[in-house]
Amino acid sequence: MYPLVTAKEKHLSLFEAESSGLQLNHAGLGRELAESWGIPDKLIEAISNYHSPKVSSLDPELASLVHMADVCARNFGFGSGGDPYTPVLQTFAMENLGISTEDLMSWDEEMSQMMDKDMAFLAAIQ
Numbered sequence: 001m002y003p004l005v006t007a008k009e010k011h012l013s014l015f016e017a018e019s020s021g022l023q024l025n026h027a028g029l030g031r032e033l034a035e036s037w038g039i040p041d042k043l044i045e046a047i048s049n050y051h052s053p054k055v056s057s058l059d060p061e062l063a064s065l066v067h068m069a070d071v072c073a074r075n076f077g078f079g080s081g082g083d084p085y086t087p088v089l090q091t092f093a094m095e096n097l098g099i100s101t102e103d104l105m106s107w108d109e110e111m112s113q114m115m116d117k118d119m120a121f122l123a124a125i126q
Helices: 003-010 014-021 026-037 041-048 060-075 091-097 101-125
Strands: none
Touching: 014 026, 026 041, 041 060, 060 091
């Protein structure tokens, strides 16, 4: 079955649907592509482990940062993977980056205001 169909029918994230039915998910495909381009190993690992930064051995902090960026982007409606779900921010990533829940709450409001300002600017120049 196609991952997008599986994700919708079974109420899974696209990553979960890919991982349950395919030999390769989008993080693994990103790894293959990054390797073919000769990207440094630390970046390859962050690309392939951003859904699970805890398994990163070369640079768990970088994988945690990519994980957090993905969660924030999806939370604000950017970068849909074909499913309507925002990934769960992993405790490991927060601890690894020294970020608290209070930090996230204050940043959420600040990011929202910045995005509103940026979107208004983009609308004005179109």
